[in-house]
Amino acid sequence: MAEDPSVPPARGITRRALFQGAGAAAAARALLGATPAGAEEGPAATPWRTQGPGAVDVALRVNGAERTLRVEPRVTLLEALRLDLDLTGAKPVCDRSQCGACTVWLDGRTVHACSVLAVEAEGREVTTVEGLGQPGRLHPVQRAFVEEDALQCGFCTPGLVMSVAWAVAQHGPGLSEAQVRRACAGNLCRCGTYPHVLKAALKAAGQGG
Amino acid sequence: MSREVTYRVGLIGPEDLVARHPALRREITVQVHDLDADPWPVDAALRWVGREVPRVDGEAKVTGAARYTYDVHPHGLAFAGVLGSPHAHARVVAVDDAAARAVPGVLAVRTFAGRRVTYAGQIVAAVCAENPRALDDALAALRVEFEPLPAAVTTEDALAPDAPRVEPGRTEGNLHAPPEPGNRAAVDEAFAAAPVRVAAEYRTSVQTHSCLEPHGCVAQVHPDGTATVWASTQATSFFARGRFSRELGVPEARVRTLTEHMGGGFGSKFGALEWDVIAAGFARETGRPVQLMLPRRLEHLLGGNRPDSIQRLELAGTADGVFLGLKGETFGTAGNGPGGAGAANHSVYRIPALWMRQSEVATFTARGAAFRAPRHPQGFFALESLIDLYAARLGADPLEVRRRNDPHPVRQAQWELGAERFGWAAARARRDAGPLRRGAGCAAARWLNAGRPPWQVDLTVRADAGVLVANAAQDIGTGMKTVLAAVVAEELGIEPGRVQVRLGDTRDPAGPGSGGSTTTASLAPAAREAALRAREALAARLAEHWGVPAAEVRSPAGGFEGPEGRRASFAEACRLIGDEEVRVQGTRRPNWAGPFGETAGCQFAEVEVDTETGVVRVLRVVAVHDAGRVLNPLTARSQVNGGVLQGISYALYEEKRLDRALGDMVNPTLDTYRILGLADCPRVEVLLTSLEAGFNNCGAMGLGEPATVPTAAAVANAVFHALGVQVRELPMTPARVLAALEEAPR
Numbered sequence: 001m002a003e004d005p006s007v008p009p010a011r012g013i014t015r016r017a018l019f020q021g022a023g024a025a026a027a028a029r030a031l032l033g034a035t036p037a038g039a040e041e042g043p044a045a046t047p048w049r050t051q052g053p054g055a056v057d058v059a060l061r062v063n064g065a066e067r068t069l070r071v072e073p074r075v076t077l078l079e080a081l082r083l084d085l086d087l088t089g090a091k092p093v094c095d096r097s098q099c100g101a102c103t104v105w106l107d108g109r110t111v112h113a114c115s116v117l118a119v120e121a122e123g124r125e126v127t128t129v130e131g132l133g134q135p136g137r138l139h140p141v142q143r144a145f146v147e148e149d150a151l152q153c154g155f156c157t158p159g160l161v162m163s164v165a166w167a168v169a170q171h172g173p174g175l176s177e178a179q180v181r182r183a184c185a186g187n188l189c190r191c192g193t194y195p196h197v198l199k200a201a202l203k204a205a206g207q208g209g
Numbered sequence: 210m211s212r213e214v215t216y217r218v219g220l221i222g223p224e225d226l227v228a229r230h231p232a233l234r235r236e237i238t239v240q241v242h243d244l245d246a247d248p249w250p251v252d253a254a255l256r257w258v259g260r261e262v263p264r265v266d267g268e269a270k271v272t273g274a275a276r277y278t279y280d281v282h283p284h285g286l287a288f289a290g291v292l293g294s295p296h297a298h299a300r301v302v303a304v305d306d307a308a309a310r311a312v313p314g315v316l317a318v319r320t321f322a323g324r325r326v327t328y329a330g331q332i333v334a335a336v337c338a339e340n341p342r343a344l345d346d347a348l349a350a351l352r353v354e355f356e357p358l359p360a361a362v363t364t365e366d367a368l369a370p371d372a373p374r375v376e377p378g379r380t381e382g383n384l385h386a387p388p389e390p391g392n393r394a395a396v397d398e399a400f401a402a403a404p405v406r407v408a409a410e411y412r413t414s415v416q417t418h419s420c421l422e423p424h425g426c427v428a429q430v431h432p433d434g435t436a437t438v439w440a441s442t443q444a445t446s447f448f449a450r451g452r453f454s455r456e457l458g459v460p461e462a463r464v465r466t467l468t469e470h471m472g473g474g475f476g477s478k479f480g481a482l483e484w485d486v487i488a489a490g491f492a493r494e495t496g497r498p499v500q501l502m503l504p505r506r507l508e509h510l511l512g513g514n515r516p517d518s519i520q521r522l523e524l525a526g527t528a529d530g531v532f533l534g535l536k537g538e539t540f541g542t543a544g545n546g547p548g549g550a551g552a553a554n555h556s557v558y559r560i561p562a563l564w565m566r567q568s569e570v571a572t573f574t575a576r577g578a579a580f581r582a583p584r585h586p587q588g589f590f591a592l593e594s595l596i597d598l599y600a601a602r603l604g605a606d607p608l609e610v611r612r613r614n615d616p617h618p619v620r621q622a623q624w625e626l627g628a629e630r631f632g633w634a635a636a637r638a639r640r641d642a643g644p645l646r647r648g649a650g651c652a653a654a655r656w657l658n659a660g661r662p663p664w665q666v667d668l669t670v671r672a673d674a675g676v677l678v679a680n681a682a683q684d685i686g687t688g689m690k691t692v693l694a695a696v697v698a699e700e701l702g703i704e705p706g707r708v709q710v711r712l713g714d715t716r717d718p719a720g721p722g723s724g725g726s727t728t729t730a731s732l733a734p735a736a737r738e739a740a741l742r743a744r745e746a747l748a749a750r751l752a753e754h755w756g757v758p759a760a761e762v763r764s765p766a767g768g769f770e771g772p773e774g775r776r777a778s779f780a781e782a783c784r785l786i787g788d789e790e791v792r793v794q795g796t797r798r799p800n801w802a803g804p805f806g807e808t809a810g811c812q813f814a815e816v817e818v819d820t821e822t823g824v825v826r827v828l829r830v831v832a833v834h835d836a837g838r839v840l841n842p843l844t845a846r847s848q849v850n851g852g853v854l855q856g857i858s859y860a861l862y863e864e865k866r867l868d869r870a871l872g873d874m875v876n877p878t879l880d881t882y883r884i885l886g887l888a889d890c891p892r893v894e895v896l897l898t899s900l901e902a903g904f905n906n907c908g909a910m911g912l913g914e915p916a917t918v919p920t921a922a923a924v925a926n927a928v929f930h931a932l933g934v935q936v937r938e939l940p941m942t943p944a945r946v947l948a949a950l951e952e953a954p955r
Contacts (some may be wrong), residue, residue, distance in 0.1 A: 072342060078466035079341060088280035089273020091472070093421045095505045098879040101421060129273040138268065146267035149843045150850060153686030155421040155472030161271055184887045190421050190473050191686055192851030194890040203636060 017173035018140030063131025078113035089129035103159035129158035152191035175205035216314040218903040261843035263402035289501040293330035297573040297872020298360035308350035316344030330510030360573035375571035399562035403525030411591035414864040425502035428492035444722030453481035456489035468713035477513030513578025513770025516549040534562030543577030554588035582914035585844020593922035620809035652919035653812030659904035660730025668739035682720025688844030700740035702767030726911025739795025803903035812836035823943030837902035837910030856920020858885035
């Protein structure tokens with residue numbers, strides 16, 4: 001079912017204003033996915049409108065490229081990235097915002113792609129681990145992860161790379177260990193790569209990553 | 210068939226430890242197979258082996274380019290899932306799948322009406338659909354009628370005389386006890402004469418593997434009668450065996466199994482399991498590639514677990530710290546499957562009189578599975594805790610008591626090294642007055658394996674000097690690809706970057722399952738032999754090219770030399786290959802008798818306990834491990850970090866909690882089933898006592914499992930030291946810590 005054209009989008013009401021009106025900024029953050037400690041809410045989001053339940057067109061900007069998808073509004077950004085765009089770096093692990101393996105950037109801030117709808121990402125800049133760097137031209141954080149062996153099975157690694165790269169971008173060369181721990185507090189690793197992740201993060205920050 | 214080789218084995222480093230322990234180096238003579246490479250002596254100057262070579266698949270993993278099973282999306286992919294029973298014990302009376310079949314996009318439904326389910330989560334129906342949303346809708350639309358039956362989900366409930374039986378045919382209830390060990394009288398005698406006896410009951414909880422990539426596979430039947438399966442497995446070579454290939458309708462030999470990257474197994478991912486077989490059936494039925502990956506809730510419920518334990522132990526010893534005897538009775542449950550018994554709590558130390566009875570209890574819960582060092586973390590927690598109780602009774606240093614009773618020469622050196630680096634004496638002397646109390650504890654590690662035959666590794670060299678090493682075994686994150694590249698590079702005298710390693714494809718020679726910490730030590734020696742064969746083949750081509758007898762071409766590292774100053778680099782020799790390829794194979798030969806026995810290790814932990822809240826924090830751990838010759842210290846340290854951190858997580862957080870009446874897991878998510886995160890992560894110092902072990906041509910042994918054996922025990926002993934009272938049940942949650950403090954004599 002396509003979007004009903006007879007229902008005009010409610011202009012001028014942002015979701016942020018809506019939630020603030022309801023006195024539930026915390027709920028907004030929960031719906032937007034994980035917001036790292038210390039990060040402020042980003043720019044005003046997509047205007048509020050009713051969509052679905054049938055498939056709708058969604059224009060996404062992913063890793064700098066414009067991509068138009070036709071997805072049900074209930075499709076998560078994670079599913080759209082993985083199944084529609086074949087960007088499988090972000091991983092499904094916990095099914096709902098508990099492990100950080102699907103961490104991507106939305107307008108430069110880390111979010112859990114499993115807890116953002118694809119339609120919510122419309123008009124915003126999505127950056128995945130593939131967009132950060134590629135084999136042969138690694139982002140300094142990715143290079144430091146390889147050099148310090150901050151990975152084992154590697155399933156949590158793309159998420160950790162995105163969280164660490166966010167912390168490095170945020171804090172620069174002065175990045176502290178405590179800031180890395182906070183930035184990655186929502187990223188679970190089962191192989192126990194954390195000590196090497198800490199080393200890699202500080203190394204990348206020191207190198208101006 | 211073989212030649213005698215005499216060479217020096219033993220401790221490679223650290224240097225000061227070698228100087229202090231000359232007995233840890235010695236000369237041995239072994240029978241080396243004619244086709245095998247000579248072992249490297251303890252002081253061999255090696256260029257790549259033993260060096261920190263970064264992971265060869267690191268770039269793929271940090272950029273998202275690495276494709277795991279979950280990431281494989283063949284054209285036309287369909288999505289399958291299963292519905293689990295909400296009851297621990299019930300009969301499935303009927304399954305109404307009409308509404309599910311009516312969901313647009315549903316391709317196939319399977320139901321298991323009539324089945325008697327004996328654990329919560331047991332599969333009662335399955336759906337295959339066009340997309341994940343249709344799958345979810347259809348699973349939600351299934352209507353199942355159950356006839357609930359009485360269940361017992363804890364070990365103690367299952368042992369009650371009137372408990373329902375998991376296997377109704379059994380006559381002796383749910384207890385599977387071994388025959389009574391016969392030496393009870395002699396042990397009782399030793400105990401009666403012993404000046405000191407300590408006894409306690411220790412308990413551990415069920416731990417789930419919590420692999421980040423869940424169990425599952427993608428199965429595809431091709432029109433030509435072959436099939437491909439991508440599996441998240443620790444045993445690529447055996448995954449398609451039996452029921453799986455029968456359900457696919459394709460003979461096993463025509464099924465290609467692929468596991469290029471794997472998102473964690475820890476023992477839980479060997480053969481194809483029930484949901485995999487269901488995926489195979491859907492692949493045949495729909496003619497589509499089918500993905501079935503368990504959702505997290507079912508991963509927790511069905512994906513396997515480390516059985517819990519109840520361990521009642523008594524230790525007898527002299528007044529000056531020598532063990533005289535150990536007796537004990539243990540119970541453990543691996544749910545409705547085998548393997549719950551046998552906490553490993555009687556190894557490592559000299560114990561002259563031993564009596565242990567270890568029983569397995571069947572419960573209405575999902576099956577246990579091998580989990581990183583099966584039986585060991587739970588057993589070591591109990592035994593090592595009891596040793597500290599004994600030391601405390603004597604007023605003795607628990608480290609000295611251990612050293613007094615430890616027969617392993619390598620571990621003796623490790624205790625010394627670890628204590629120094631940890632600052633054991635100072636940490637034990639510390640006394641805190643306030644509510645925050647620090648404590649220090651230690652415990653021993655052991656493991657058994659140096660790998661085993663009979664695996665083959667293929668090696669191909671082409672004219673461009675590119676080398677391909679191949680075996681069907683999988684790199685589950687240990688860094689085995691990197692180690693094989695380094696070993697082959699070492700033997701050929703080239704850079705590891707020139708060596709491509711292909712693992713996890715059953716078109717290549719079969720490889721071992723990743724179990725028992727055997728994979729690297731099983732395959733690295735075969736890879737080295739293959740590289741030696743390649744060197745010989747290139748030398749033969751050079752001899753022909755130079756027109757000299759083959760025996761006159763020698764191959765020192767990195768090149769070839771012939772008579773009258775003839776020389777060729779590896780690349781120059783490869784050019785002679787032309788349009789052909791050099792294709793050789795190396796074989797894993799049987800182990801020799803290494804003189805130092807099993808793998809040794811020990812760990813030291815410092816904790817801080819908040820006596821007002823009961824929260825335990827681990828501040829630092831020093832982990833000392835031998836793994837035979839450490840082939841790559843960088844990836845080896847990663848493995849030890851992993852063992853330590855999983856051990857801390859087991860000690861403090863992890864507990865599969867069941868609703869005692871209904872049998873369902875009440876914490877099947879990663880926020881309610883807590884695993885250690887970066888915020889909880891202590892400083893971990895890894896000290897590798899690399900040891901040319903004398904078992905195989907690489908000197909290698911296993912490392913993955915021993916690294917997690919002692920951690921919970923060391924943490925528990927540190928808590929005991931901090932509080933003066935033991936917390937005898939894992940995990941040591943704040944509630945259990947406070948309860949222990951409550952019961953402590955003031």
